[in-house]
Amino acid sequence: QVQLQESGPGLVKPSQTLSLTCTVSGGPITRGSYYWTWIRQPAGKGLEWIGRIYASGGTNYNPSLKSRVTISRDTSKNQFSLKLTSETAADTAVYYCARGNTLVNAHYFDSWGQGILVTVSS
Amino acid sequence: QSVLTQPPSVSGAPGQRVTISCSGSSSNIGNNAVNWYQQLPGEAPKLLIYYDDLLPSGISARFSGSKSGTSASLAIRDLLSEDEADYYCSAWDDSLNGVLFGGGTKLTVL
Numbered sequence: 001q002v003q004l005q006e007s008g009p010g011l012v013k014p015s016q017t018l019s020l021t022c023t024v025s026g027g028p029i030t031r032g033s034y035y036w037t038w039i040r041q042p043a044g045k046g047l048e049w050i051g052r053i054y055a056s057g058g059t060n061y062n063p064s065l066k067s068r069v070t071i072s073r074d075t076s077k078n079q080f081s082l083k084l085t086s087e088t089a090a091d092t093a094v095y096y097c098a099r100g101n102t103l104v105n106a107h108y109f110d111s112w113g114q115g116i117l118v119t120v121s122s
Numbered sequence: 123q124s125v126l127t128q129p130p131s132v133s134g135a136p137g138q139r140v141t142i143s144c145s146g147s148s149s150n151i152g153n154n155a156v157n158w159y160q161q162l163p164g165e166a167p168k169l170l171i172y173y174d175d176l177l178p179s180g181i182s183a184r185f186s187g188s189k190s191g192t193s194a195s196l197a198i199r200d201l202l203s204e205d206e207a208d209y210y211c212s213a214w215d216d217s218l219n220g221v222l223f224g225g226g227t228k229l230t231v232l
Contacts, residue, residue, distance in 0.1 A: 047210055047212075049220055061220070062218070109157075
């Protein structure tokens, strides 16, 4: 059973860069059938897909965040990471990492981390 | 950013059946499968339905999904108080080249 755990600072100053890490246990992130995703949720609001990194290392991002987002991985630690630059209060949210899976034209997230609250404030 | 439209709230009494709709377009629901997630208060979302109508292991058969054209629905029968949660639909969007979520529907069990 795969498990995911987010880690990182809970408070980021405006204009600075948010850096979060997701540690995966129960299987290698290099396994070809899965991809690894970041999703966020502002308080009281819905879910927003940020982007993903494939087992191969390729990435794709939400166009609305693409200019500020980088998702990378450290296969030796079985971790993947999120960097979001130029933080503003609008980036305050719970950030989730999740495992993505694909079946034909279904792209779904079958395992989630517990989430980490990141507040952008001076 | 949600272009998958869900009703903000639905409600039902214990034992009843409720449905939650999710409306999209040809670039998402019309051309790709729909998935549903349940988010209990204070918890991370959990996969409830994938590929329109498939249940992951461990999910109760009281939950079912369907899709027609550019709309999809989640049905919950024999409603329990523990079903009180937020429900989200999602689908791949070919224009976005990414995953879209609906705005979420809060289910209240009366």
